[in-house]
Amino acid sequence: MSKLRDFIYSLGSFSASILGQTVTTFAIYYYVDVLKVPTKMISLVMLFYGIWNAINDPLFGQISDTTRTKWWRRIPYVAGFTLPLCIAFALLWMPPYPAGAEKSLFIWYFIVIFLFDGLFTIVVLNWTALFPEMSTRRQGTGFRLKAGTRYHRADFRGRPASGSG
Amino acid sequence: MGIAFGVLGLVTMYASLYGAKERPELAQEASLPLGQALKETYLNKSFLTYVIPAMLIQYTFVALQAVIPFYTKYVLNASEFETTVFLGAMFVTAIPLAAV
Known part of the structure; x- marks a missing residue:
């Protein structure tokens, strides 16, 4: 029962990987090579995207840490933001503008990738935070560790106080 | 394709919540x-x-x-299908290595 439960929990890693890795591998290629947006414009978006990435992890981590609801503090975020995340993901691949409409596509890419990454952080960070908090039992920890390590980095905010440092 | 992957991500993430539980005492x-x-x-x-x-x-x-994707298209002159095979091969190689 517990192993099955662990396996079911680890499906979240599949979700995070398929969404995250697809964007990492194909977003730039799709907008530059297929939709013909100039590389300069996409580089500019990626620069701000990097900065947004650095800010949103500690930000959403802090919000999650201070959240208290009767449905607890991690699960509501995963449950509530997974649907918007997947919609943002789908929208990234279906811009309402034709290839070559540089400015419109640039703005579309800018908005949708920021939205995607913000939602991705909310969902995956909270999903990942569940992992160390679930592991009171010693058995099966290794399995969960493998399932969760990929996105572990999302959870180091707020840790130093309780960690050994 | 975007919708297909989005749905796949949606289903697996919601499914994972069935295997998740929170310990309320940690939030204290x-x-x-x-x-x-x-x-x-x-x-x-x-x-x-x-x-x-x-x-x-x-x-x-x-x-x-x-x-x-740029490498397979412009250096290897591979078709989109061949690119998929290329990425698939990487994925399949990675699976047994996860156990290491």
């Missing part, structure tokens, strides 16, 4: 205020020693990954 501890949490993190030597190589590794993987 007061958490650090944001400013102090950032200070504790960035003044933590072990963390800094870890985070720099970790960032470089992440950077390498992300850069490499984003270049693959």
